[in-house]
Amino acid sequence: MIFRLLIAVMLSFVVSVSHVQAQDVMKKLDVQGLGNVPILHDGRIKPMDSFARHIVRLIARKDELGGVSAVEILAGLIFQDGKMVERPLFVIKNAEVVTALSLDVKRGKYYSYRELAQAFQQNAGMLNSLMAKGEDVSGREAELLNLYAKHSEITEILGSLSVLLPYSIKDDAILEALQLQDMDIVTYQDIKKTMAQRKGELLGALSAKDMGSDKVTALQRQLIAMIYSMQHVEQDRFTRIFRVIPSVWKEDGEEWFSPWGVLEEGRGSPVTQGLMVEWTKLALAYRNADQGMWDDALKVITSVAMKTQEKGYDAEIFSVEMVYNNLRLFDVAMWLCLIVFVSVLLSKVLDNKFVLSFSIITLIITFIVSLLAIILRMYIMQRPPVTSLYESIVFVAVVVFFMALMLVRRQYALMGVMIGSTVGGVLLLIAKGYEKEGDTMGTLIAVLDTHFWLATHVVTITIGYACSLVVALIGHIYIVREVMKADAASQKKLFALLRYNTLLALFFTVLGTILGGIWADQSWGRFWGWDPKENGAMLLATWMVWLIHGWQAKFFRPFSYALAASMSSLVLVLSWFGVNLLNVGLHSYGFTQNIALNMGVFFAIELTFLIVSWVIYGRRERKSARL
Amino acid sequence: MGEEREKVRVSRQRITHILLLCAIVSVGLMGYVDHLTMTAVDVQSTERDIKQKGAIDVTRTQMPKVVFETIDGVSVDVEKYRGKTIVLHFWATWCVPCVKEFPELLKMSALAGENVVLLTVSNDRDGQAVQKFLQKVDKENLAQGANVVLAIDPARTISQEVFQSYKLPETILISPSFEMVKKIVGAETLWSDPEMLRYLKEM
Numbered sequence: 001m002i003f004r005l006l007i008a009v010m011l012s013f014v015v016s017v018s019h020v021q022a023q024d025v026m027k028k029l030d031v032q033g034l035g036n037v038p039i040l041h042d043g044r045i046k047p048m049d050s051f052a053r054h055i056v057r058l059i060a061r062k063d064e065l066g067g068v069s070a071v072e073i074l075a076g077l078i079f080q081d082g083k084m085v086e087r088p089l090f091v092i093k094n095a096e097v098v099t100a101l102s103l104d105v106k107r108g109k110y111y112s113y114r115e116l117a118q119a120f121q122q123n124a125g126m127l128n129s130l131m132a133k134g135e136d137v138s139g140r141e142a143e144l145l146n147l148y149a150k151h152s153e154i155t156e157i158l159g160s161l162s163v164l165l166p167y168s169i170k171d172d173a174i175l176e177a178l179q180l181q182d183m184d185i186v187t188y189q190d191i192k193k194t195m196a197q198r199k200g201e202l203l204g205a206l207s208a209k210d211m212g213s214d215k216v217t218a219l220q221r222q223l224i225a226m227i228y229s230m231q232h233v234e235q236d237r238f239t240r241i242f243r244v245i246p247s248v249w250k251e252d253g254e255e256w257f258s259p260w261g262v263l264e265e266g267r268g269s270p271v272t273q274g275l276m277v278e279w280t281k282l283a284l285a286y287r288n289a290d291q292g293m294w295d296d297a298l299k300v301i302t303s304v305a306m307k308t309q310e311k312g313y314d315a316e317i318f319s320v321e322m323v324y325n326n327l328r329l330f331d332v333a334m335w336l337c338l339i340v341f342v343s344v345l346l347s348k349v350l351d352n353k354f355v356l357s358f359s360i361i362t363l364i365i366t367f368i369v370s371l372l373a374i375i376l377r378m379y380i381m382q383r384p385p386v387t388s389l390y391e392s393i394v395f396v397a398v399v400v401f402f403m404a405l406m407l408v409r410r411q412y413a414l415m416g417v418m419i420g421s422t423v424g425g426v427l428l429l430i431a432k433g434y435e436k437e438g439d440t441m442g443t444l445i446a447v448l449d450t451h452f453w454l455a456t457h458v459v460t461i462t463i464g465y466a467c468s469l470v471v472a473l474i475g476h477i478y479i480v481r482e483v484m485k486a487d488a489a490s491q492k493k494l495f496a497l498l499r500y501n502t503l504l505a506l507f508f509t510v511l512g513t514i515l516g517g518i519w520a521d522q523s524w525g526r527f528w529g530w531d532p533k534e535n536g537a538m539l540l541a542t543w544m545v546w547l548i549h550g551w552q553a554k555f556f557r558p559f560s561y562a563l564a565a566s567m568s569s570l571v572l573v574l575s576w577f578g579v580n581l582l583n584v585g586l587h588s589y590g591f592t593q594n595i596a597l598n599m600g601v602f603f604a605i606e607l608t609f610l611i612v613s614w615v616i617y618g619r620r621e622r623k624s625a626r627l
Numbered sequence: 628m629g630e631e632r633e634k635v636r637v638s639r640q641r642i643t644h645i646l647l648l649c650a651i652v653s654v655g656l657m658g659y660v661d662h663l664t665m666t667a668v669d670v671q672s673t674e675r676d677i678k679q680k681g682a683i684d685v686t687r688t689q690m691p692k693v694v695f696e697t698i699d700g701v702s703v704d705v706e707k708y709r710g711k712t713i714v715l716h717f718w719a720t721w722c723v724p725c726v727k728e729f730p731e732l733l734k735m736s737a738l739a740g741e742n743v744v745l746l747t748v749s750n751d752r753d754g755q756a757v758q759k760f761l762q763k764v765d766k767e768n769l770a771q772g773a774n775v776v777l778a779i780d781p782a783r784t785i786s787q788e789v790f791q792s793y794k795l796p797e798t799i800l801i802s803p804s805f806e807m808v809k810k811i812v813g814a815e816t817l818w819s820d821p822e823m824l825r826y827l828k829e830m
Contacts, residue, residue, distance in 0.1 A: 189787070197781075248807070249810045251809060265794070266792070266797050267810070268790065268791020268793065269688075269791060269810070273789065276791075
């Protein structure tokens with residue numbers, strides 16, 4: 001830990017003394033082309049644009065910051081732009097973390113890399129003791145460690161190109177002493193090479209005790225400073241995050257390397273050498289804000305990557321991913337949901353059919369937009385639509401939009417539009433929260449990478465989740481209407497719809513659970529293992545069975561059936577999110593404070609609503625019975 | 628009857644409106660997507676540009692044209708060995724694993740025959756260190772290996788600036804068609820193993 005801390009501190013020193021003194025590079029240079037460069041990250045070749053967004057979301061929880069795009073921020077970091085380390089990039093929402101690090105309280109809640117580096121240095125002791133605690137840390141402490149981990153990741157990014165960044169040595173005496181006066185561009189490698197060969201000759205017979213004495217000449221003093229500076233840079237040799245160099249060696253398979261990795265792991269070749277020279281030119285172009293040089297270097301880098309198709313790169317998928325990143329279709333769908341919701345309320349208030357038609361059309365567009373997003377994701381990832389919690393949320397949102405449109409078609413226009421816009425919108429909002437955690441297109445763990453069973457089981461069970469959600473919502477609407485004394489005929493019709501949807505939910509949850517068993521049998525060699533997620537899915541299916549049997553056996557009356565149907569939302573949340581919080585089983589993601597808190601709040605609101613409705617309805621029933 | 632017709636008319640009108648709106652949105656979306664894809668790099672024109680500028684040779688595994696200098700001060704163009712398997716070995720006398728591996732390489736060269744060339748590139752400062760070292764190793768093997776080239780690269784121009792060889796010892800196996808087939812990092816102890824010899828001969 002101390003080692004990493006040292007690196008951070010040293011790096012901030014190196015950044016300040018040696019590299020880019022870029023004067024408003026962004027104003028003069030268009031760096032967006034960097035977004036097209038391929039990089040291997042999280043086990044997948046992706047456009048730099050996706051990588052940049054992942055990094056910026058990780059630290060700032062946004063796709064861009066103050067009008068500066070993710071690619072521009074990343075360019076500033078990798079080329080060690082002094083201004084970028086001073087720029088507030090890290091968001092700290094928890095005031096306790098700010099206090100613990102003795103940082104100034106800011107209204108904007110954003111802090112720079114350098115501010116945090118200093119804070120971590122001053123609190124190294126505290127961080128050490130927190131790390132020693134292991135998993136036994138409080139929420140605040142966990143956030144602090146999380147912030148430190150993010151800062152370390154940026155430290156790694158800052159050092160990822162230091163092996164090839166151009167140095168500006170202005171003193172001719174040093175250049176001459178190092179015999180580098182004829183070189184156009186001087187990098188760490190050049191200085192290191194000449195230093196290794198001529199160190200003794202340059203420093204003479206200086207001993208440790210000579211240092212600081214009159215024996216040391218001004219030139220020697222500068223050379224000593226340079227040796228120290230090189231030692232700082234050398235600390236970056238462990239950086240592996242920036243994998244932009246495809247290996248030419250067959251034995252490396254689809255592996256790509258970071259510039260440091262190429263040298264440290266001995267995977268260099270004439271091609272990788274040529275590529276690294278182009279990266280140096282790119283850095284120089286960035287420093288001098290030279291658009292021509294920038295574009296030329298970028299073209300070579302991109303073209304070499306394009307020639308390495310067997311290394312996991314596909315130009316078609318690449319351009320689709322760029323389009324997907326830029327369109328941000330789920331954000332568009334979320335805003336459309338808001339428009340639908342407002343317009344449907346307006347249509348009710350104004351009693352205007354035209355406004356209602358507008359909201360229906362907008363809902364159709366919302367469905368198309370979100371469906372398109374899922375199709376694009378499937379194409380980019382070349383895999384089924386649901387493979388993670390994030391994807392299950394957006395998929396359920398799309399299914400909900402579809403079911404809402406089906407309700408509209410079955411003459412439940414108002415209800416359909418309301419369900420679609422509210423539930424779909426809220427689901428997309430929740431998904432956006434997950435988006436901020438980083439890349440939503442991560443690599444699958446091996447067991448999930450069996451397309452057929454994944455496609456059938458996960459998609460079916462997720463449709464089952466969506467149907468259960470709609471059942472719960474229709475149940476809520478039935479309850480509200482019953483409490484508001486709606487007319488019996490329309491309530492009867494609505495109740496039939498509720499039962500129909502319960503059957504649909506039962507079908508998909510049961511089928512999904514059985515298919516899950518078959519998948520588990522294929523993957524793990526057992527049909528059922530009482531894993532919390534398996535139990536959760538079965539719980540939901542059992543709930544639906546109970547509802548249907550309860551009605552058939554006349555155990556339920558319509559209102560109590562609607563109450564039980566509404567409670568399927570609780571069962572759903574428990575099996576969808578809840579089981580992931582448990583630290584047991586194959587689907588565990590570990591306990592997450594936020595999810596637990598949000599679930600608690602949801603349960604409290606839901607139970608309050610149901611109990612209050614039940615009490616009101618019960619009183620009214622008793623009153624009418626007495627009369 | 629009239630009411631029915633009116634209903635059908637309204638429904639048709641509504642469908643027309645929906646279709647029209649979908650068409651407008653689709654056209655807008657297509658235009659935007661087109662604009663976005665325009666910003667992506669045009670593959671063919673990029674490759675053309677690069678060929679014209681004579682930048683990196685993207686035929687990735689071809690052996691580059693290099694001229695080595697032997698410890699005796701003789702220049703050797705690698706082109707001379709086209710048609711033979713080349714074992715291009717980067718090493719130095721101050722590198723302990725290299726020193727351990729070197730006799731094994733010489734043994735391999737003696738056993739592999741004429742069609743396998745061992746091209747060793749030393750990172751030492753001068754040829755003297757190499758000469759001194761060679762006096763210690765098995766002279767018999769060295770004498771028998773007629774296809775052994777002992778080159779020296781004191782400025783590391785070829786080792787580092789062409790082949791990016793930093794982790795000594797590193798060995799690149801080059802096929803008779805000048806294809807760089809494999810890279811071995813670290814000391815390989817099985818150079819004279821029959822399987823290795825067969826692999827080198829059949830490359």
